[in-house]
Amino acid sequence: MYALVVDDSRTMRRIVTATLTAAGFTCAEAGDGQEALDVLGSLAGAGHPPAVATVDWNMPVMDGLSFVQQVRDDPRWAEVRLIMITTESEYSRIEDALRAGADEYLMKPFSPDDLLSKLALLDVLDLPAVTGA
Amino acid sequence: MTIDMIDPDILVDVLGAAWVSFVDPWAELVPGCDDGVATVDHQAVVDHQAPVDHEAVVAEVWVSGQVPLLVSLNLARDSAQLVTERMLGGAVGSGVTEDDIDDAMGELANVVGGAVKSLLPDGSRLSLPSVHRTSGPEPAPGPEQGAVTACAYWGERKVVMSVRRTG
Numbered sequence: 001m002y003a004l005v006v007d008d009s010r011t012m013r014r015i016v017t018a019t020l021t022a023a024g025f026t027c028a029e030a031g032d033g034q035e036a037l038d039v040l041g042s043l044a045g046a047g048h049p050p051a052v053a054t055v056d057w058n059m060p061v062m063d064g065l066s067f068v069q070q071v072r073d074d075p076r077w078a079e080v081r082l083i084m085i086t087t088e089s090e091y092s093r094i095e096d097a098l099r100a101g102a103d104e105y106l107m108k109p110f111s112p113d114d115l116l117s118k119l120a121l122l123d124v125l126d127l128p129a130v131t132g133a
Numbered sequence: 134m135t136i137d138m139i140d141p142d143i144l145v146d147v148l149g150a151a152w153v154s155f156v157d158p159w160a161e162l163v164p165g166c167d168d169g170v171a172t173v174d175h176q177a178v179v180d181h182q183a184p185v186d187h188e189a190v191v192a193e194v195w196v197s198g199q200v201p202l203l204v205s206l207n208l209a210r211d212s213a214q215l216v217t218e219r220m221l222g223g224a225v226g227s228g229v230t231e232d233d234i235d236d237a238m239g240e241l242a243n244v245v246g247g248a249v250k251s252l253l254p255d256g257s258r259l260s261l262p263s264v265h266r267t268s269g270p271e272p273a274p275g276p277e278q279g280a281v282t283a284c285a286y287w288g289e290r291k292v293v294m295s296v297r298r299t300g
Contacts, residue, residue: 008261011220011237015155018222058243058259087247092255108244109147109154 001124002048005029006036006067007056007085012108016054016085019112023125025052033062037070040077050080051124054115055102057086057093065100072101081122085110136202136298139252141283144294147248148206148285151241156219162285162292192238192264194246198257201300204246206238210266212290213238235264249296 003025005016010031017027028043028050030036036053043050053071057064064084071077083104084097094105104118119125145164152162190213196202208216217229217237229237239262250257280297 009236009240009243010233011155011217011240014221058261060261087244087250087259089247089251090255108247109151111154 001025002043002050003027004036004039004043004050004053004080006031006033006053006059006064008032008059009056012056012085016115019115020054020119022112023116023119032059033064033067033070035061036067037062040071040080044076049077052081052083052119052122054083054085054106057084057088057097065097068097068100068102081124083115083118083122085115136200136279136281136296139249139281139296141281141294143248143252144245144281144283144296145285147245148241148292148294151244152287155241156216157287160287162287164283164285166282166284166293187268189267190234190238190264191267192235192242192262194239194242194262195260195299196246196250196253196257197260199254200257201298202249202253203297203299204242204249205295205297206242206245207267207293207295208238209290210234212287212292215290216241216287238262239264245294 001024003020005013005020005027007013007016008031013029017029020027028039030039055064055067064086068082071080071082082102083106084102085106085108087108089107097105103122106114106118116125142164145162149162188210189207190210191205191207193203193205196204213234214229217234220237221229221233242262246259250259280295282293282295285292
């Protein structure tokens with residue numbers, strides 16, 4: 001199963017990718033929303049559309065909210081689950097993200113278990129199989 | 134809303150949560166701006182033989198809105214390198230680039246800035262992080278008009294956070 005990790009911080013991409021890879025995902029990365037749209041197209045073209053994308057909010061070029069809106073406006077990506085991972089914690093911002101089409105919302109800082117729980121909620125991860133519970 | 138309403142303990146709590154999540158799940162930050170040495174046992178710090186220098190890495194994010202603020206994070210360069218190695222999942226001394234350090238410190242400042250922003254009126258916005266270097270001893274935290282300063286120790290390594298009005 002493929003995942004797309006979108007964050008302008010290489011460090012944060014590395015952290016998220018490590019968790020997802022350990023959970024069995026094959027990860028692709030992008031540093032902003034525009035690059036993420038390009039990578040989405042490439043993955044789909046190679047026959048590997050991602051099951052999930054984690055998306056930072058504040059990024060240069062194209063921010064995460066615009067990316068989410070563009071993905072949700074394109075029926076090709078209807079099956080891609082979107083998790084916003086961000087420091088934006090105000091209720092109004094969470095509402096904005098969910099209204100734009102994000103499926104889940106995760107605040108930084110987060111633990112690997114926090115992220116895995118969100119994946120399980122979206123049915124893109126069998127959590128008991130991962131944790132051995 | 135005045136800057137005095139930002140409790141230094143909040144800054145330490147937020148950075149502490151980021152520390153446990155991203156840097157070191159087994160060692161907590163110890164608050165305190167004195168020069169005393171914290172008692173947290175941290176083998177990686179003990180083993181790390183980084184050269185002692187006074188170059189500091191300063192990561193900043195700006196909050197714009199009704200209460201414009203600058204949120205900054207200040208670590209000695211060798212501490213920032215060690216933190217970066219941890220965040221990237223490498224072994225101590227595994228080697229990270231200056232860009233890696235800038236990126237990792239910027240992300241930590243981003244997390245602290247986001248928490249500060251959540252205390253402000255709705256509609257405030259957070260900038261992308263900016264990171265620069267300073268030479269000389271790290272700034273001594275103390276009372277400064279229009280600023281809140283908090284410190285924490287990771288083992289013997291000190292992290293200084295500050296929030297100041299910019300307008």
